[in-house]
Amino acid sequence: xxxxxxxxxxxxxxxxxxxxxxxxxxxxxxxxxxxxxxxxxxxxxxxxxxxxxxxxxxxxxxxxxxxxxxxxxxxxxxxxxxxxxxxxxxxxxxxxxxxxxxxxxxxxxxxxxxxxxxxxxxxxxxxxxxxxxxxxxxxxxxxxxxxxxxxxxxxxxxxxxxxxxxxxxxxxxxxxxxxxxxxxxxxxxxxxxxxxxxxxxxxxxxxxxxxxxxxxxxxxxxxxxxxxxxxxxxxxxxxxxxxxxxxxxxxxxxxxxxxxxxxxxxxxxxxxxxxxxxxxxxxxxxxxxxxxxxxxxxxxxxxxxxxxxxxxxxxxxxxxx
Amino acid sequence: xxxxxxxxxxxxxxxxxxxxxxxxxxxxxxxxxxxxxxxxxxxxxxxxxxxxxxxxxxxxxxxxxxxxxxxxxxxxxxxxxxxxxxxxxxxxxxxxxxxxxxxxxxxxxxxxxxxxxxxxxxxxxxxxxxxxxxxxxxxxxxxxxxxxxxxxxxxxxxxxxxxxxxxxxxxxxxxxxxxxxxxxxxxxxxxxxxxxxxxxxxxxxxxxxxxxxxxxxxxxxxxxxxxxxxxxxxxxxxxxxxxxxxxxxxxxxxxxxxxxxxxxxxx
Ligand SMILES: Cc1cc2nc3c(=O)[nH]c(=O)nc-3n(C[C@H](O)[C@H](O)[C@H](O)COP(=O)(O)OP(=O)(O)OC[C@H]3O[C@@H](n4cnc5c(N)ncnc54)[C@H](O)[C@@H]3O)c2cc1C
Ligand SMILES: Nc1ncnc2c1ncn2[C@@H]1O[C@H](COP(=O)(O)O)[C@@H](O)[C@H]1O
Numbered sequence: 041x042x043x044x045x046x047x048x049x050x051x052x053x054x055x056x057x058x059x060x061x062x063x064x065x066x067x068x069x070x071x072x073x074x075x076x077x078x079x080x081x082x083x084x085x086x087x088x089x090x091x092x093x094x095x096x097x098x099x100x101x102x103x104x105x106x107x108x109x110x111x112x113x114x115x116x117x118x119x120x121x122x123x124x125x126x127x128x129x130x131x132x133x134x135x136x137x138x139x140x141x142x143x144x145x146x147x148x149x150x151x152x153x154x155x156x157x158x159x160x161x162x163x164x165x166x167x168x169x170x171x172x173x174x175x176x177x178x179x180x181x182x183x184x185x186x187x188x189x190x191x192x193x194x195x196x197x198x199x200x201x202x203x204x205x206x207x208x209x210x211x212x213x214x215x216x217x218x219x220x221x222x223x224x225x226x227x228x229x230x231x232x233x234x235x236x237x238x239x240x241x242x243x244x245x246x247x248x249x250x251x252x253x254x255x256x257x258x259x260x261x262x263x264x265x266x267x268x269x270x271x272x273x274x275x276x277x278x279x280x281x282x283x284x285x286x287x288x289x290x291x292x293x294x295x296x297x298x299x300x301x302x303x304x305x306x307x308x309x310x311x312x313x314x315x316x317x318x319x320x321x322x323x324x325x326x327x328x329x330x331x332x333x334x335x336x337x338x339x340x341x342x343x344x345x346x347x348x349x350x351x352x353x354x355x356x357x358x359x360x361x
Numbered sequence: 362x363x364x365x366x367x368x369x370x371x372x373x374x375x376x377x378x379x380x381x382x383x384x385x386x387x388x389x390x391x392x393x394x395x396x397x398x399x400x401x402x403x404x405x406x407x408x409x410x411x412x413x414x415x416x417x418x419x420x421x422x423x424x425x426x427x428x429x430x431x432x433x434x435x436x437x438x439x440x441x442x443x444x445x446x447x448x449x450x451x452x453x454x455x456x457x458x459x460x461x462x463x464x465x466x467x468x469x470x471x472x473x474x475x476x477x478x479x480x481x482x483x484x485x486x487x488x489x490x491x492x493x494x495x496x497x498x499x500x501x502x503x504x505x506x507x508x509x510x511x512x513x514x515x516x517x518x519x520x521x522x523x524x525x526x527x528x529x530x531x532x533x534x535x536x537x538x539x540x541x542x543x544x545x546x547x548x549x550x551x552x553x554x555x556x557x558x559x560x561x562x563x564x565x566x567x568x569x570x571x572x573x574x575x576x577x578x579x580x581x582x583x584x585x586x587x588x589x590x591x592x593x594x595x596x597x598x599x600x601x602x603x604x605x606x607x608x609x610x611x612x613x614x615x616x617x618x619x620x621x622x623x624x625x626x627x628x
Pocket of ligand 2: 369370371372399401402423424425426454456459476477478479480481482484485486487488489490
């Protein structure tokens with residue numbers, strides 16, 4: 041019997057949605073191994089997040105400490121490792137957020153564990169779990185075995201169903217986190233949030249993205265996004281040019297999205313961009329170049345100038361409401 | 362206040378190459394595939410050079426791999442790195458082993474800073490730097506970026522994005538994270554992994570390439586470092602992802618709207 045520990049994340053006292061997907065993945069693993077599922081929540085002022093987790097029917101271990109307030113990996117990794125040992129976890133995982141990718145490999149090293157990043161599914165048989173994950177910008181899908189006693193992973197949130205509320209809530213336990221705050225070599229300075237009234241990119245039902253073809257003018261992209269209640273995304277070229285925030289990049293090294301509708305305008309469709317949006321239900325591409333590779337993955341391609349096409353589409357949507 | 366920097370240079374498939382899986386799923390087809398320096402490592406090397414240009418010091422480049430990884434070390438030397446170390450190892454590697462080898466090398470070289478890419482574009486693991494920081498018990502700054510864009514004046518002037526404190530003891534790192542930009546202050550020695558928007562790497566000049574041929578490149582068997590080289594991440598099977606059925610074109614916005622509204626029902 042091997043227990044499972046999922047590291048959840050909160051911000052300002054509410055649970056991150058991707059943590060629900062991570063707990064969902066943890067449930068699948070616990071069912072495979074016959075073990076128990078434990079969830080860790082670290083921070084300072086975690087608000088209603090522990091209750092949100094307990095509602096899923098899992099045992100929640102809450103570690104609160106001033107030094108854990110900003111999610112510094114150096115401070116959090118030993119706490120995660122100690123908890124993993126205490127609950128007898130053979131699997132330790134979380135969502136493939138920037139926080140998860142920063143923290144979990146550091147915790148894995150302390151646990152002498154090997155790790156799989158951006159897991160898409162659990163393959164293999166029964167308790168013999170193989171981790172299915174993308175390689176080479178999603179050109180390849182690999183089934184990977186982790187040959188260490190403890191196995192660590194991050195899951196791609198779009199690939200796992202969120203955990204559902206349970207009939208009976210789980211227990212919430214306080215963990216005495218021993219953090220040597222004075223000995224920390226990493227200091228938090230500041231966080232500048234990209235404030236937006238639009239939905240979060242990875243959670244939106246519709247995403248409208250722009251690329252180099254916008255020449256820096258994202259107005260048509262944003263106007264369409266706003267009538268659709270959509271999030272705005274971008275290609276690397278648009279972000280590198282400084283036209284839009286880093287946080288908008290979709291792709292191999294940006295966000296991975298899987299909305300019901302993804303509109304790519306003025307984006308050529310490089311493999312690294314496709315890696316972040318191929319999982320969308322319906323893909324629309326608007327591009328001047330009929331040979332643009334993005335058309336090969338688009339359900340509906342429209343060859344044309346985005347500065348003409350997007351405003352027209354925006355008007356249509358408005359009229360149809 | 363000079364900085365000694367150890368920077369990594371992994372040999373990977375060119376991101377422009379078409380990657381195909383062998384029919385038996387045992388690996389990728391390497392015929393016709395080009396190899397180059399991992400793009401993130403190129404950025405790490407550029408940053409190391411800028412830090413050296415600003416503060417003085419030494420840039421030591423390391424690659425773990427077979428004979429051919431010398432090409433990537435030479436590429437880094439041609440950009441301006443001072444000397445190279447090949448930790449020679451044929452066969453599979455993973456971040457557990459890579460970080461253990463790098464930790465041994467850090468014990469020997471005692472750099473003030475280790476700079477790595479945030480991920481290798483072949484295995485896309487995004488782990489080695491974090492494992493290394495844990496093994497060394499050092500501060501960790503992952504996904505280093507900067508406030509200024511790659512089109513900014515600071516970038517034209519090739520200023521380092523990582524800011525060394527006046528006393529030379531701490532380094533300020535601006536990081537790309539979900540929802541915004543975070544700034545951390547790291548006590549040196551530290552480990553930093555770089556993201557795409559930290560800088561635009563320079564091209565090696567012809568004199569740089571000529572000079573690189575004469576620079577020291579130490580060839581060290583990885584097995585001599587006393588690290589367990591057994592791979593812990595075992596790739597059992599590779600496959601190509603399911604293909605999307607795309608390619609349909611619509612004539613105009615009218616038709617597009619109709620398809621989305623009445624057909625796919627997503628509008
Ligand atoms: C290691 C690595 C990681 C990367 N990670 C990412 C990533 O995460 N995400 C990402 O997006 N990229 C990533 N890239 C970059 C990627 O390879 C491409 O360079 C990038 O996606 C190109 O952006 P683009 O499509 O906007 O620009 P381009 O390729 O220049 O395409 C612009 C398109 O706009 C069209 N166009 C121009 N004007 C108009 C108009 N008026 N109306 C309509 N269409 C127009 C053109 O026909 C063209 O197809 C990565 C690259 C590397 C090497
Ligand atoms: N074989 C290697 N040789 C040198 N550096 C490596 C090697 N493997 C990984 N690295 C470094 O570790 C970073 C992260 O790699 P990974 O964890 O494999 O995604 C890369 O960008 C490299 O800088």
